[in-house]
Amino acid sequence: MSALLTIDGVSMRFGAYQALDRIGLEVQQGEFVALLGPSGCGKTTLLRSIAGFLKPESGRILIEGQDISRLAAHHRPLNTVFQNYALFPHMSVLENVAYGPRRQGASRSEAAARARAALDMVGLADFGPRYPREMSGGQQQRVALARAIVNQPKLLLLDEPLSALDLKLRKRMQLELKHLQAKLGIAFIFVTHDQEEAMTMADKVVVMHAGKIEQVGTGTDIYRQPATRFVAEFIGDANFMAYSASGDGTLLLDAQGLRVPFGNLAAPARGVAVLRPEDLRLSDDAAAARLTGTVTDVINVGSHSMIHVDIGEQTVVARHGGIAPSGLGPGAVTGLAFEPESLHLIGERP
Structure with missing residues (x-):
């Protein structure tokens, strides 16, 4: 079975700093993958390269075998959830979620119907008329998720979307996000520096350090059988x-x-x-x-x-x-x- 996403020898440098060094990785359809590592390890750079916000100096990024390395971000069959949620403050929740379908050419009624279905999926069916300022951080995070899934992307990228939440809410949202991913069947790639978060949610954990992948495996694999001393020190x-x-x-x-x-x-x-x-x-x-x-x-x-x-x-x-x-x-x-x-x-x- 061919991979949904293939990262093939991707490298990127910022001046003298090697942000990514010949990264190779495959993500299968329906997998929940965590990119885990300390600040500056390259995980966010890799995520932004997949999203199309950064262009690698070398290597290829393929989705279902198609090279998307030079495609603009808005032409890629994926979506991104950011740390700050990036909701439009002047739009209602329903309008925020319907924005994507409208941009794709859906009629106003079709876009609204799809937005209501997405809000129902994240447990916010009755919140359409509200504005982002009238919602809690956890609710805003769910709106951002609804907006990301409404266009049914092949791949969803999440850039530490739980980092702004308090500890108890973050733990609850970890489980909700895991259950949502299983319900949708969409592959998720999740960036985090929190090892507990990665091991709670991900099927596959990718441990990164200094622009390289140190180890790929399940949470149990990397905890019980770390491939390098760095992995053993970083995980637990x-x-x-x-x-x-x-x-x-x-x-x-x-x-x-x-x-x-x-x-x-x-x-x-x-x-x-x-x-x-x-x-x-x-x-x-x-x-x-x-x-x-x-x-x-x-x-x-x-x-x-x-x-x-x-x-x-x-x-x-x-x-x-x-x-x-x-x-x-x-x-x-x-x-x-x-x-x-x-x-x-x-x-x-x-």
Whole structure:
């Protein structure tokens, strides 16, 4: 099956700054894809290139096999939802949504009917007569979505449209947006710097850094099997321990010279072992404890506690369910245990 969207070797430079470096990516029909990364990683530049607001210096952008790289933005079979929603303040909600069909040549009655259907799709069927100023931020975001989907684009681009909402509303809108995408069956490409947001909504997460794609996969893939140290650091919390592999099925961790059995699994000769905080548990069992250290900080956040432990060469973090045990505070000595299979190995780059 051919891809809906193909990004083929797209590069772009702003002066001496390499914004995009030979980007290659495919998006299938009906996929929800998140472009995730820190500020300046290239995700918004890539989105704007797909939309037609920027022209790549090299490479191609294809929709269903057709090269659209040189098409003007308004001729591309897609639509964009912006951070600020970009609603027309002098038009009613219905007029805002009907604007697209009218520009495509639909009659006033047909455009209004399509606008009402789109508003109903986003749960605003009764809000047509209102003006944007009379609506909350969440409602304005839904109007922007209705205006984007009313022309039934093949692809919908979303440039951090939830960033202006408060935390609780943003979390609710994440789920509503995910359900709307599933109902429409339209491919969504969503730009965000919020890893939780990406992992909540997206089928496929594209992690970007310094104008390049570091890894593409499901949220579980990139969390449990990060391809690079950058991905492991950016997605969630992680402890890193340098290691070297021996020929006898064990790993030698630099941390306290610990030797860990690793079975027959192939391991790069040298690299860094990634251990997530939830896989590192407190232990008073001398036989089970693999690391020993001194507690430096205990951060209780209600549902869990983050225990920072100095193991000599570095500080590691363990996630403990619930409130930390009484007596476990700064200065306390504790053991830390983990299962060898919890380690994810990232080999040194040549």
